[in-house]
Amino acid sequence: MKTKLFTLILLFSFVTPSLPAAELIRVPLHIHYLKSTVPEINAPKDKVDIKKLLKEANEIWKPADIEFFIKEENILQADEKAAKAYAGLFGLEKIAFQTQSNRQLDRAIPELKEPAFHVVLLHTMPLGFGGRYFPDRGFVLLPQMKYAKYSNSPTGKFPDGTTERPQQGRVFAHELGHAMSLMHVTLQSNLMTSGPQARGIKRGTELVKKQIQGARKIAERGHPFLRKERELMTRIEPEPQPNLQNPPTNTNRRPPPPWIRVMSAEQRRNFSSLMREHRQQFEALNKQRADARRKMTQSLFTEKTDEKAVRKASSEVAKIEADMALLNRKILDRLKPPLSRKQLEDIRR
Structure with missing residues (x-):
């Protein structure tokens, strides 16, 4: 009996050999806390x-x-001008904030030692931004706290009833994933599931084999993935979705304004140049509009709706949007070459 049992154990060991454990790779992080007179940027260690x-x-x-x-922790002095410009963007809509804040944050953060895995902490970011990776410079940016007052919450609170929320380990792990070459995916329960295409898909902490292999390559070499290293990107094909007989026609991207659609390539280049001249005016108007919309939402969802306050806030939104439309029209008056009669007719349709 013992001989048979030994034979079975020996046979089983050949049929299902155990895989050798991968060697542990330890990755050193350089942690930097931004120092600034701007509260949204200043990040005390405590x-x-x-x-x-x-x-x-x-x-x-x-x-x-x-x-x-x-490996080390230190304090970095932020560029004050860029820090103030960053704080001035709070109140913009999400896409506008993302576009403008990248530029200001890049300016606010001084040069870092290269090559190394850097993590820079600032105090907070608005809306749904929990962190960011800067692939051109190779550092992770993390806010210490999230505040409901800077979100789109009509109540000024998060769903759990709190008004502030400390940084989360899963977000940290996700941003480190970008430093390890991992791109966003649309996989159920995956660590890197994020982005507009992943709406409705459960976020999680899982990693698939290809992601692990890609991350280990970067970890072994000792410095983070950079945008210019496209050949090292770790991408995962999206999971196949069921065929829909009537697929939704709406998308997350807004269609361009009608005057943009009728412009020639030369006109668009000139229009972009003119828009850059008026960027600060549009940023200010965007912020005013966001504030007015927030007030309107807050008035709508109080315990007892204040109709007068709602109408006042709604009128303010309409006024700001009219100001933005008129500013666009003034810019179009300077367009070279100017819009033709045919183009103007197409816009009015």
Whole structure:
């Protein structure tokens, strides 16, 4: 009996050999806390438990046998002019904020040692932004806190009833994923699931084999993925979706205004140049409109709706949008070559 049992165990060991564990790769992180007179930028060390965040992130990266550790922590002086410009963007709509804030944050953060894995902390970011990776310079940017007052919440609170929320380990792990060459995906429960195409898909902490392999390549070489290294991008094909007989026709992208659609390539180039001249005016109007819309929403969803306040806020939104339309028209009056009669007719249709 013992001989048969030994034979079965021996046979089983040949049929299902155990795979050797991957060698643990330890990745050093350089943690930087931004210092500024601008509250939205200034990030005191005591406002975030970086060790707790790192522990949570490492749990997520454990299946890849990658472990991040803090090599150094220091304070970085932010560029004050850029920091103030960044704070001035709060109140813009999401797409406008993302476009403008990238430029200001890039200016606000001084040069970092290269090549190394850098994590820069600022105090907060508005809307749904939990962090960001700058692939041209190779650093992760994380806010220490999120505030409901800077979100689109009509109540001024998060769904759980709180008004502020500390940074989360999953977000940290996600942004580190970008530094490890991982692109956004649309996989159920995946760590890198994000972006407009992933709406309705459950976020998570899982990593698939291809992601692990790509991340380990970057971890082994000792410095982060950069945008110029396109050949090292780790992309995952989206999961096949069921065929829809009547697919939705609406998309997340707004169609361009009618005057843009009728312009020639030369006119569009000239229009872009003119728009840059008036960028600050549009930014100010966008911020005013966002504030007015927020007031209108808050008035609508109080315990007892204040009809007078709603109408007043609605009128303010309409006034600001009229100002924006008139500013666009003034810019179009300077367009070279000017809009033709045929183009104007097409716009009016």
